[in-house]
Amino acid sequence: DAGVTQSPTHLIKTRGQQVTLRCSPISGHKSVSWYQQVLGQGPQFIFQYYEKEERGRGNFPDRFSARQFPNYSSELNVNALLLGDSALYLCASSLDTGDWSSPLHFGNGTRLTVT
């Protein structure tokens, strides 16, 4: 079975631009989460979506938004890019059994560089 796929793999943008990152979860997984990982640090939670509804949001500004589609794929949008948004953006899917114990399955991420 295919794992979590993310596109694009690399992206270079200029400050002030907008970017859209895409994620396809593992078949059968209804939960998708987004994480930001700055070089040398652990991933930071941005959003979780389950059945197209936002279930959780991390401590990120309103410039970050996301959505989940009927096929459970997801997009992460970031507006008005700042240099500090440069990071590896990771998407993860899970079965979400409802008892907070479903492991996350991560894609290989999108490396975003803002210049």
Next chain:
Amino acid sequence: SQQGEEDPQALSIQEGENATMNCSYKTSINNLQWYRQNSGRGLVHLILIRSNEREKHSGRLRVTLDTSKKSSSLLITASRAADTASYFCATAFYNQGGKLIFGQGTELSVKP
């Protein structure tokens, strides 16, 4: 801010030796998970231990959890060069869906 703090930040050992990584957290958890990340790639789930468990094994991995001390350790026995990676602990909380809080990670280097 991140929940977990990992110790050491970096660890270098020879093949065949054991590697121990520690993780501390601040608030009550539902479960604690360990993930591995090879350079620049996605994270891979290794093992999950629930708050009512004290020890868990998976192959060469052994995880312990001490909820009274709010700490966990990951032991990799008979390490191999292929174990070279960053290892992260992540904590899950009640009533916060699938949100995981990751630590800063331990960078493990296993020399052949």
